[in-house]
Amino acid sequence: MRDISTLIIGAGQAGLAMSHCLSQRSIEHVLLERGQVANSWRTERWDSLRLLTPNWQSRLPGYTYTGDQPNGYRTMPQTIDFLSGYANQIAAPVDSETTVLSVDTSDRGYRVKTNRGDWTCRTLVMASGACNIANIPACAAELPGDIASLTPLTYRNPDQLSGGGVLVVGASATGVQLASEVQRSGRQVILATGEHVRVPRTYRGHDIKWWMDQTGVMDMTLAEVDDIRRARHVPSLQLIGSPTQETISLDSLQAIGVQIAGRVMNIHDGKIQFSGSLANVCRLADLKMNRLLTQIDDWIDAEAPGGVTEASYRLRDTIIPSDPLLQLDLKAAGIETVIWATGFKPDYSWLNVPVITPRGELRHQGGVVDAPGLYALGLPFLRRRKSSLIDGVGDDARDLSRHLASYLGQTVAEAA
Amino acid sequence: MTQTQSANEQLNGVNVGALLGAREALENAPEAAEFTWKATSEWKDGAHTRMEMNGFFGLGEEHARSKTFTIDSDHPEVFAATDVAPTPIEIVLSGLAGCLTAGIASVAENRGIKLNSVKATLEGDMNLYGILGVDSNVRNGFSAVRVRYDIDADASDEDIAALVAQSQKRSAVFDIITNPTNVFVTVA
Numbered sequence: 001m002r003d004i005s006t007l008i009i010g011a012g013q014a015g016l017a018m019s020h021c022l023s024q025r026s027i028e029h030v031l032l033e034r035g036q037v038a039n040s041w042r043t044e045r046w047d048s049l050r051l052l053t054p055n056w057q058s059r060l061p062g063y064t065y066t067g068d069q070p071n072g073y074r075t076m077p078q079t080i081d082f083l084s085g086y087a088n089q090i091a092a093p094v095d096s097e098t099t100v101l102s103v104d105t106s107d108r109g110y111r112v113k114t115n116r117g118d119w120t121c122r123t124l125v126m127a128s129g130a131c132n133i134a135n136i137p138a139c140a141a142e143l144p145g146d147i148a149s150l151t152p153l154t155y156r157n158p159d160q161l162s163g164g165g166v167l168v169v170g171a172s173a174t175g176v177q178l179a180s181e182v183q184r185s186g187r188q189v190i191l192a193t194g195e196h197v198r199v200p201r202t203y204r205g206h207d208i209k210w211w212m213d214q215t216g217v218m219d220m221t222l223a224e225v226d227d228i229r230r231a232r233h234v235p236s237l238q239l240i241g242s243p244t245q246e247t248i249s250l251d252s253l254q255a256i257g258v259q260i261a262g263r264v265m266n267i268h269d270g271k272i273q274f275s276g277s278l279a280n281v282c283r284l285a286d287l288k289m290n291r292l293l294t295q296i297d298d299w300i301d302a303e304a305p306g307g308v309t310e311a312s313y314r315l316r317d318t319i320i321p322s323d324p325l326l327q328l329d330l331k332a333a334g335i336e337t338v339i340w341a342t343g344f345k346p347d348y349s350w351l352n353v354p355v356i357t358p359r360g361e362l363r364h365q366g367g368v369v370d371a372p373g374l375y376a377l378g379l380p381f382l383r384r385r386k387s388s389l390i391d392g393v394g395d396d397a398r399d400l401s402r403h404l405a406s407y408l409g410q411t412v413a414e415a416a
Numbered sequence: 417m418t419q420t421q422s423a424n425e426q427l428n429g430v431n432v433g434a435l436l437g438a439r440e441a442l443e444n445a446p447e448a449a450e451f452t453w454k455a456t457s458e459w460k461d462g463a464h465t466r467m468e469m470n471g472f473f474g475l476g477e478e479h480a481r482s483k484t485f486t487i488d489s490d491h492p493e494v495f496a497a498t499d500v501a502p503t504p505i506e507i508v509l510s511g512l513a514g515c516l517t518a519g520i521a522s523v524a525e526n527r528g529i530k531l532n533s534v535k536a537t538l539e540g541d542m543n544l545y546g547i548l549g550v551d552s553n554v555r556n557g558f559s560a561v562r563v564r565y566d567i568d569a570d571a572s573d574e575d576i577a578a579l580v581a582q583s584q585k586r587s588a589v590f591d592i593i594t595n596p597t598n599v600f601v602t603v604a
Contacts, residue, residue: 195585262594265595265596266596273595273596275594275595276593276594276595277584277590277591277594277595280581280584280585280590283577283581284581284582284585287574287577287578287581290574291574291578323560358446
């Protein structure tokens with residue numbers, strides 16, 4: 001049994017950022033990584049995925065992009081290289097191929113069992129990701145057995161699909177990207193959408209992510225939102241990182257032949273039922289997009305930044321089919337695959353500390369978990385809107401490392 | 417209930433403070449959020465039926481209303497009925513209007529928007545081949561429902577559109593009409 005001040009579970013952007021911050025404070029620590037650095041990016045992403053954020057937007061503590069394509073979007077191999085470069089630069093003490101089996105409280109902190117030996121630690125940082133498990137609605141269990149069921153964690157490329165039609169459920173970043181790729185592969189796609197967040201890829205000459213960064217939207221903190229639960233569950237933006245800065249939307253998908261329908265409500269007897277609320281969820285998304293663009297326009301008027309030559313404009317409202325699909329007989333419609341792009345959740349099955357709410361959410365205040373010396377990092381809106389981004393986790397790591405250092409100082413003082 | 421507003425602080429007569437307080441209280445008491453709505457009905461004659469509503473279950477107990485409310489339903493003369501009351505179909509449409517409009521008032525209150533008038537016109541399309549059994553491919557119910565709001569409020573067109581959209585998002589009857597529900601009908 002080894003003992004250490006701090007263990008970090010996970011060596012992705014969150015764990016590495018925390019490692020750097022702890023090193024700066026001379027706090028002894030080790031990162032336990034079930035695979036290699038950036039494991040989720042290596043093993044749980046589809047082949048064509050590129051980051052949704054431009055290359056410049058990856059400012060980690062002590063590390064940033066220095067290449068000649070600041071406005072490009074990283075492929076997965078480039079993302080893995082980028083994070084591996086960070087791990088090397090900060091000499092992160094990573095124990096690779098080390099899977100955490102359980103975490104229990106102990107008299108002086110936490111006892112962590114792994115497949116490569118056990119540890120005790122006084123403080124523990126859970127940086128194991130927000131997307132470990134694909135969230136699938138209960139009705140998925142009613143899918144007929146001869147229809148293939150995939151999640152974004154198991155989907156790799158269209159070649160793994162049969163030639164038949166594909167129902168993509170969910171129209172956030174993942175769903176719209178997969179709908180586009182599968183439709184372009186020659187398979188008919190139906191895309192079912194509940195509430196979603198529509199944005200143009202670029203606006204008035206800049207990437208939408210640049211505007212959201214400049215105008216302070218990404219820096220919004222817990223104190224600035226009135227409903228933190230809602231803020232933590234806002235769907236990801238309908239964006240794709242493509243070399244041509246393509247804007248992806250329900251309209252662009254309909255233009256290549258994707259059929260859109262409302263949210264999946266029920267599956268029974270081989271038939272799938274969609275909500276009749278398609279028009280309203282599209283209207284909500286159009287209104288919300290326009291509010292964001294107005295916020296950007298207002299900021300431009302107030303700040304008068306140089307180089308903005310394009311005038312303000314609005315995108316056309318989403319085109320709603322005149323008679324949206326309400327029910328579909330999967331077999332009769334030739335649907336052979338369903339891809340559930342219905343979100344993700346973190347995996348805490350190894351955590352034997354009573355900090356999970358009945359809804360399965362971690363009980364924490366800005367990453368300070370409701371158990372002494374336990375921290376979480378890299379979750380949606382942990383402390384800021386940007387918390388789950390490579391570009392955003394650094395500020396959270398700085399804040400939480402300060403808290404952690406102070407906690408260790410206190411416990412040392414108590415022991416003395 | 418952690419907050420209340422006095423009536424003269426309200427723009428639209430909605431005690432939004434009490435609603436938000438209730439939401440907060442119910443988040444910490446999930447059982448109290450389980451409600452059951454109730455109605456009874458008794459056939460009168462022909463297509464004429466009278467429904468009564470008094471009491472619902474919620475917050476862990478039965479509640480009585482201030483009085484027994486009644487709604488009659490009937491069919492129009494072209495259906496060879498006595499036309500003494502609206503059709504059940506029109507009652508469904510009016511339920512949608514009542515629910516969405518209450519929602520608009522609440523959302524407007526919460527957003528500090530004063531409503532001057534809120535009028536809705538509702539239409540539900542129906543092909544009678546369904547209920548008459550002429551064509552099994554035609555459903556009995558609405559093929560489409562349209563609601564047109566005419567709202568005068570101290571707000572921009574976009575803000576008014578957002579009120580209406582948000583109200584649909586939070587509406588029980590909008591959900592009841594747009595999404596499937598398991599219905600169990602038994603005979604005592």
